[in-house]
Amino acid sequence: MSTVRSHVVLGTSLKMYFSHARTLAWAKDVAAILAAAPAVADGRVEFFVAPSFPALPEAVRILAPHPVAAQDVAAAETGAFTGEVSAGELAEIGVRLVEIGHAERRRLFRETDAEIAAKCAVVLGQGMTPVLCVGEPEAGDPSTAADVVVDQVDAALSAALPATTPRRVIVAYEPHWAIGAAEPAPAAYVQETCGIARERLLQRYPGLTLLYGGSAGPGTLTALGDAVDGLFLGRFVHDPRNLAAVIDEASALLDCFTH
Numbered sequence: 001m002s003t004v005r006s007h008v009v010l011g012t013s014l015k016m017y018f019s020h021a022r023t024l025a026w027a028k029d030v031a032a033i034l035a036a037a038p039a040v041a042d043g044r045v046e047f048f049v050a051p052s053f054p055a056l057p058e059a060v061r062i063l064a065p066h067p068v069a070a071q072d073v074a075a076a077e078t079g080a081f082t083g084e085v086s087a088g089e090l091a092e093i094g095v096r097l098v099e100i101g102h103a104e105r106r107r108l109f110r111e112t113d114a115e116i117a118a119k120c121a122v123v124l125g126q127g128m129t130p131v132l133c134v135g136e137p138e139a140g141d142p143s144t145a146a147d148v149v150v151d152q153v154d155a156a157l158s159a160a161l162p163a164t165t166p167r168r169v170i171v172a173y174e175p176h177w178a179i180g181a182a183e184p185a186p187a188a189y190v191q192e193t194c195g196i197a198r199e200r201l202l203q204r205y206p207g208l209t210l211l212y213g214g215s216a217g218p219g220t221l222t223a224l225g226d227a228v229d230g231l232f233l234g235r236f237v238h239d240p241r242n243l244a245a246v247i248d249e250a251s252a253l254l255d256c257f258t259h
């Protein structure tokens with residue numbers, strides 16, 4: 001498949017894998033990798049990381065000027081919601097993106113479409129970018145998967161983001177069955193699903209950035225071609241050398257296009 005791209009977005013969530021000390025050590029290694037990557041320096045490769053809540057302020061400091069994301073947010077703006085963290089407080093400490101509706105939150109914490117929509121609204125209201133996670137629970141066929149993706153995006157964004165507002169939103173397509181697996185979903189399946197979904201979504205959400213997530217790592221971006229704008233990475237970049245490899249791969253794909 002031909003590669004037609006001028007910009008790649010890469011992100012990763014550390015979920016709840018690391019200790020505080022390991023998160024900060026990892027962030028320092030990653031900051032050095034980003035500083036050494038020309039395609040990151042000139043903005044053609046964008047990278048964000050979502051550590052756990054307690055690590056956010058330090059991660060913002062270590063990774064600056066690269067954006068840091070939260071893994072979740074309260075659906076309410078403020079008030080008596082013990083244990084929750086507001087979008088306002090996240091914005092105040094320098095968080096620029098917020099992951100919403102990850103498969104684990106939908107499945108393990110029974111997060112509903114209504115809660116996810118409310119979270120998108122508060123995040124957009126604070127001027128941050130939602131990283132909306134969508135995807136089908138079971139492997140099926142691409143057109144059914146694309147229906148699920150479009151329905152989940154509409155349920156999350158249609159009230160908060162009128163079609164006339166060209167605000168940036170990141171949608172991470174993560175088939176639930178490909179998360180925590182040995183390898184990503186088959187490239188042809190992802191390409192077809194994303195192709196159908198993107199065509200239907202772009203008219204309504206012109207600022208859409210579409211990422212693939214689910215056991216992604218070195219090689220995934222090349223396999224997917226221009227079906228996606230980038231990757232939402234997980235376990236396979238716990239070793240920073242793998243992140244460096246993915247950044248090199250993204251840079252090489254961009255170089256193919258620009259030279």
Ligand SMILES: O=C(CO)COP(=O)(O)O
Nearest residue numbers: 179180214215216234235
């Ligand atoms: O859920 C994911 C990113 O948020 C993907 O995680 P894995 O790459 O570890 O499967």
